[in-house]
Amino acid sequence: MLQPLAPRPLQAHALFQSTDLDEARERVAAVFCPHRLETLGRRARLNARQHHLRGERLSLNYIEYGAKALIAPGELDRFYLVQIPLAGGAMIANGGTAYYSSPARAAVLNPHRPTTMIWDEGCAQLLIQIDRQAMMDHLAAQLGARSDRMLTFDGPLDLTTGPGAALRRLALYLAAEADQGRAPLGQGLMARQVESALMSGLLDSGAHDHAAHLGRARAAPRPRHLRLAESYIEANLRRPLTIEEVAAAAGISARGLQLAFRQWRGTTPLGWWRDRRLEAAHADLMAGQTSVTDTALAWGFTHFGRFAESYRARYGIPPSETLRAARTRFED
CATH class of the missing domain: 2.60.120.10 (Jelly Rolls)
Structure with a gap:
C-alpha cells in the first residue's frame, strides 16, 4: 500500500x-x-x-x-x-x-x-x-x-x-x-x-x-500594443523594469497593459518578464558553462532564495540540479 x-x-x-x-x-x-x-x-x-x-x-x-x-x-x-x-x-x-x-x-x-x-x-x-x-x-x-x-x-x-x-x-x-x-x-x-x-x-x-x-482565440493576431510591450521586455530582460515604463513604450496605460497581458497571456506584464528571464537562465544552466549564482545575477535575480523557488516551480527541480545534470552530460 x-x-x-x-x-x-x-x-x-x-x-x-x-x-x-x-x-x-x-x-x-x-x-x-x-x-x-x-x-x-x-x-x-x-x-x-x-x-x-x-x-x-x-x-x-x-x-x-x-x-x-x-x-x-x-x-x-x-x-x-x-x-x-x-x-x-x-x-x-x-x-x-x-x-x-x-x-x-x-x-x-x-x-x-x-x-x-x-x-x-x-x-x-x-x-x-x-x-x-x-x-x-x-x-x-x-x-x-x-x-x-x-x-x-x-x-x-x-x-x-x-x-x-x-x-x-x-x-x-x-x-x-x-x-x-x-x-x-x-x-x-x-x-x-x-x-x-x-x-x-x-x-x-x-x-x-x-x-x-481557446486554440483559435490564442492563435489570433496579438494587439499592436501587446507586441510592442513584449518586444520592449525582450530587449531589456537584464535590467529592472516597471509596468509604467513598459506601458509607456507600448503607448498604452498601465491598467490597459495589465488587462491585455491577462487576456492574451494569462499573466501580468512583470510575470511575463520574469518567465522570460527564467527561460534565459534555464538555457544558460543547460549549457553548463556558468554557476547558479552568476546565472541568477546575470538575469536580474538578486534574491537567490526566490530565484531557486521560482525556478523549481517552473521546471520541477532546483537550478543546481539542472547545472549538475548539464555538466555530467558534457563530461560523458
Missing part, C-alpha cells in the same frame, strides 16, 4: 482529523457539499483528515480517509474539483465518464454532472476546488467572450508531462509556500494572479469541450 507524503501538504492548515465516520462526513461537507460517505470492507478502519487553505475564488485541500471509501456527492453544483492523488488512487465516475485516477492521472469533476468515487485504502489527494462562476468568468476572459454552454471536462488529466505536470508542480509549490507561512491565496492582486494561473493551467492541461475555441 502506498503511503501519503510526509509531512502532509498544508499541514499548517489542518481542519480536522477523526476516526468517526459521521464527523468526517460533516466536516468535509462543510467545505464541499453534502455527500454519501461509507467505508468498504469488514476490517475498514477510518482515519480521516482534511487540510484546507481558502482563497478568493478557489481553495487548496488535502484529504485522506485511511480506509477504502465510497464517496457519492451527486452533482457538486457550485464548483469544479481537481483531485491530484499523491498516494494510492481512486475510481471516478463523473456523468457518463469513468476512469481510474492515480498519481499519474488527476481527476477533474464537473459541477453539473453526478459524481461517485471509490478511494483506495491509503489514498491521499491534493485537491483544487474552483468556484463554478469564477471558472466560467476566467474562460470568458481567455475566449474574449462568454460561452453559451457550461465548460465540461472529459476524462483524466495527465500529470506526467506538459501542462498537467506543470499544474501539479504549481499546486504542490503553493501548498509548500503555505506551510512556510507564506500563504499564496487570499486577498490582493498577487493572490488573484495565482488563482488565475491555476485556472489557466487547468484549461491548458485538461481535455474539455472548449479547447478548440
Whole structure:
C-alpha cells in the first residue's frame, strides 16, 4: 500500500482529523457539499483528515480517509474539483465518464454532472476546488467572450508531462509556500494572479469541450500594443523594469497593459518578464558553462532564495540540479 507524503501538504492548515465516520462526513461537507460517505470492507478502519487553505475564488485541500471509501456527492453544483492523488488512487465516475485516477492521472469533476468515487485504502489527494462562476468568468476572459454552454471536462488529466505536470508542480509549490507561512491565496492582486494561473493551467492541461475555441482565440493576431510591450521586455530582460515604463513604450496605460497581458497571456506584464528571464537562465544552466549564482545575477535575480523557488516551480527541480545534470552530460 502506498503511503501519503510526509509531512502532509498544508499541514499548517489542518481542519480536522477523526476516526468517526459521521464527523468526517460533516466536516468535509462543510467545505464541499453534502455527500454519501461509507467505508468498504469488514476490517475498514477510518482515519480521516482534511487540510484546507481558502482563497478568493478557489481553495487548496488535502484529504485522506485511511480506509477504502465510497464517496457519492451527486452533482457538486457550485464548483469544479481537481483531485491530484499523491498516494494510492481512486475510481471516478463523473456523468457518463469513468476512469481510474492515480498519481499519474488527476481527476477533474464537473459541477453539473453526478459524481461517485471509490478511494483506495491509503489514498491521499491534493485537491483544487474552483468556484463554478469564477471558472466560467476566467474562460470568458481567455475566449474574449462568454460561452453559451457550461465548460465540461472529459476524462483524466495527465500529470506526467506538459501542462498537467506543470499544474501539479504549481499546486504542490503553493501548498509548500503555505506551510512556510507564506500563504499564496487570499486577498490582493498577487493572490488573484495565482488563482488565475491555476485556472489557466487547468484549461491548458485538461481535455474539455472548449479547447478548440481557446486554440483559435490564442492563435489570433496579438494587439499592436501587446507586441510592442513584449518586444520592449525582450530587449531589456537584464535590467529592472516597471509596468509604467513598459506601458509607456507600448503607448498604452498601465491598467490597459495589465488587462491585455491577462487576456492574451494569462499573466501580468512583470510575470511575463520574469518567465522570460527564467527561460534565459534555464538555457544558460543547460549549457553548463556558468554557476547558479552568476546565472541568477546575470538575469536580474538578486534574491537567490526566490530565484531557486521560482525556478523549481517552473521546471520541477532546483537550478543546481539542472547545472549538475548539464555538466555530467558534457563530461560523458
